[in-house]
Amino acid sequence: MIYLDNAATSFPKPPQVIRAVAGAMEKIGANPGRAGHRMSLAAGRVVWHCREEIAQLLDVPNPEDIVFGFNCTDSLNLAIRGCVRPGDHVITTMLEHNSVLRPINGMVNRGLITWSLLAPGEGGVVTAEQVERAIRPETRLIVINHASNVIGLAQPVKEIGAVARKHGIIFLLDAAQSLGVLPVHPLDIGADMVAFPGHKGLLGPFGTGGLYIRPGLELVPFREGGTGSSSESMLQPSELPEAYESGTLNLVGIAGLMVGTRIVRARREEIQAREKELSDRLWNELQDINGICTLTTRAPDVGVVSFNVTGYSSGEVATKLDRANIAVRGGLHCAPAIHTHLGTLDRGAARASVGHASTDADVDALISEVKRIARESM
Template identity: 45%
Template sequence: MIYLNNAATTLQKPPCVIQAVVEAMIGQGSCGRGSHASELTAARTVFHTREALARFFAFPHPERVVFTANATQALNTALWGLLKPGDHVIATDWDHNSVLRPLHALAQTTGVKVDCLPADRQGRLEYDQLDGLLRPNTRLLVGTHASNLTGNLLDVERMAAFAKQHGLVFLLDAAQTAGSTPIAMEEMGVHLLAFTGHKGLMGPQGTGGLCVAPGVELRSLLSGGTGVRSFEEDQPQEYPEHLEAGTLNGHGLAGLGAAVDFILETGVETIHAHERALTERFVQGLWDIPGVTVYGDFSGDRAPVVALNLEGWDPAAAADELSQGYDIAVRPGIHCAPRMHRCLGTQDTGCLRFSFGWYTTQEDIDAALAALKEMAQ
């Protein structure tokens, strides 16, 4: 099988990740729920993963790396924890439903106001419209680091400068970039960084987190057991327990820690260069295939994601043909990015998305191109 659906999840994991999960399931207890060797092993494993992620994101506050089940929960933790009635948010047309739907719910239930920075027909954000969206009550600027549809990268420097100039909190959704694109959170001017463990970080599903910069305080999304301050009726104020209610996914976090160690040893720049080269090879090959429409802007750096449509093929039928006829895994549809599809004019049909990872090879790229060429003919 040729797996080209890494923007959804990485199927192939480093062997050390599998080994770490297995060892944790055999001998790891519950973090913070006892002093036996098995519980201490769990606590040390979680602490190691927290420190490794802080180092990976160049964020010198490991206690403020808060674990969640995925990026969606991390984003909900940030949005519901920060925003209050009367606040205004600037989001973007690139954003995933994991941002758009919580913002819609906040608007419906609390009166939070939302505007989205528009994108043009090539999927390029119109940054010069930021000033026009600003209101006296604007509190948050949120954007996805890379579109999960086109792979285009956000101008983080420009967004962060705008947030700093106007005293806004800047939330970056790194679901598509964590693990495959260098991120230095404090240097980039990011206050809240949401990530998932199962995509570019190559860890297990059911892992993710939120990095919360000092000075940014969030209300707890969940309340419950933390293993500390059990007589207090309110959720503890200390981090990370303030945002970590309930037993953590210790087995998954063991795997995530091993994955981060692997990426740190390999080098995120090395991974990014590999995936960038694969993307360029794929896009160059597409120009030789008649009837292919490719979406997005390919003039700068990007995530390893390419969205296209093939003349005469419905995207779902094309994905099924690639699966059944060529054993190639891709993803058709709307990709939880409705505003982006409206910008591109593909809201009625959707797109066919190819996404590459560390374990994708040049041979995989060439096989996908050959399959598309046969389908076009």
């Protein structure tokens, strides 16, 4: 199978990640941070080293500012629900994934908050000026998708971060498609929180993800319970990371994530350059095929290329490619607003997303199969 669905989750995982998962299961499968015996301490060290790896990748000084969750959705929910209060206004964009749109719109629908949903301009970008114009006295949060999982374009997050800082508004960055590929440095960007999955660009296992939280920013936890600390109290501790990490952690997942992040830290620039080269070529070659329409007017910034074939739905295209042993994703990619904006809500798009292990041959095979499908549709 030629796997071009890395925007959903990265595959294959590096063998070192698989070994780390199996090793944790086999040798140190105790509950991290819950007991004083050697196995529990060893498990706790794995969790700590993973925090350190991620803190280094994000270029933040304190690993305790990284909180583990179960995927990017989990982290986005903690960030959004944790800081928004009734009466607040939230600014976000039509580029967002449902993991941002649904928690916010759910609160809007219940009459608790208001929101501004900004549309990207011609170049697929929401500008800092647009964000600044949308600010109201009650604006509490700005949420921006660093790189879109549908059109693959990066947003001017540093400029938006400067606007958020100038107005004292909390800035949450969704780095689901960027972490591990683009540089994501919250201190430089001016992001107060960065939500990320562990199973995409960090090459970790399913069930992993996390949230960077700027020191001093207090969230209301939506999951409370045992933390292995301050157990005499029936109130949730306020110290990070325990404040937001109740219950037994996904130790085996975190063991794999630690190794995946280490690999990515060593290879990030190379991965970025390689994914850019492959997706540039794919995007460019698609422009020359009759009957193919890409969703963007320029090549993407991350390895995501979405397109449609005249005469077929995106689901049909994905099924035809699957029959040719090529895995891409059709449909809306959990991002309905950008499809509404682009006029593709009815058919979605076929999305090919390259990853750390993608090759020229993978892209060649896709292009040749897409040419065949396009000819057949004529």
